[in-house]
Amino acid sequence: MLQSVFGKFTKWRILKQLILKDIDSLVIGSLGIVSFISFFVGGVVSIQTALNLENPLLPKNLIGFATRQSIILEFAPTFISVIMAGKVGSYITSSIGTMRVTEQIDALEVMGINTYNYLIFPKIVALSLYPLVICLSMFLGIFGGYIACVYGGFSSSTEFVEGIQLDFIPFHITYAFIKTAFFSFILATVPSFHGYFMTGGALEVGKASTVSFVWTSVVIILINYLITQLLLT
């Protein structure tokens, strides 16, 4: 499948429109839910950390530190990707699956169009902007943590900001974005595979979306483990 995705290319003027459409629906269309979840989960992480710091000897800046580490290392890249497997993944599977059951893919094939390239390549390109979504998620997650912590009275603003800067390792950002790049590719290809090769009718489109979500999540979690093992140990 992947070989065909990068095989005979669709005409640029058509491909350009498809890429822009996919950027709109897959990336821009996800900003709202990603922002909402990141902000509030960031807040919850900082509150949970604050409530678990019972020992008075532990400095309050640990709240900011723990929030930053949780958000940058795992929450933004991995868990937002799992959420995106549900949102973007099932959208991709159901849209390609519906095209399959309504013979739209056959219509493209009869015209001599490389359907893999036409349907999947624009999604891969559109989701190459996915790291920007994760960047926003990181920012809003930490910001949510700051608001919850400072306005919840768990620490001062200075302590939280100090915590964010504490023992900062720039490579952790690189690690997060390396993961994100892999995840964006998985988010575009695994659901496309499930949609493209599905058979049956409308009921099977629903089933394929569910199976696609499960497999995309499994692959994301496994790749996350492997990359963490390779880059951080």
Added chain:
Amino acid sequence: MIQVDQIVKSFDGTQILKGISTVFEKGKTNLIIGQSGSGKTVFLKCLLGLFQTDSGKIFFENKAIDEMTTSERSVLRQEIGMVFQGSALFDSMTVEENIMFPMQMFTNKQDDEIRDRANEVIKRVNLVDANEKHPDEISGGMKKRVAIARAIVMNPKYLFCDEPNSGLDPKTAIIIDNLIQEITSEYNITTVINTHDMNSVMEIGEKIVFLLNGKKAWEGSKEDIFNTENEAVSNFVYSSDLFKKVREMYLKT
């Protein structure tokens, strides 16, 4: 002209097409008829190249499809128009965009020129006030018209139709059948229609191929079908009382 020579196609060890040979003539509406499960759709998909045959040859203007180079196949694809059973219109595009799509894909013409050609075929298939509508906003009959317009916009040499009037009321079905026949003779194209609608057989069946259990059981024209002594095709075509009476009346006169 399309020539089919002894094509065989199996799925999971079950032979669906068992050595079919026939010729589909240019400028004529060629019908493939048969009961559900007789292999009509598989046959049509083999002709379209959507399924690879296990053996046998398909010739387009005396050139075997499996002996064509990639570029020759690519050219052939652009000479084929297809009307799918469910119309297969692209949901995300308007009627006009659906019709413009093959030209945008395969020609280097400017958008204005493409739009003019699209409107020309829209007029030809009698679609009124539908250019800006999406497929879910138009009726089944209009969808078929859009599918036909999309299929002929590139001036194809071959037109394939899979159950073009399924799900349509009898009047609209006849209008669609007649439209396909008019286009076939007007553009002098080889049209192959997959159907089990007996009205279509009587209306536009210039050449009819009857499939039974994956084999060609009979072929002839709509006139031949009245006089045939082939029991299988008679049982199929004249299965309703109405058609039995029509045949009796025809034979009496």
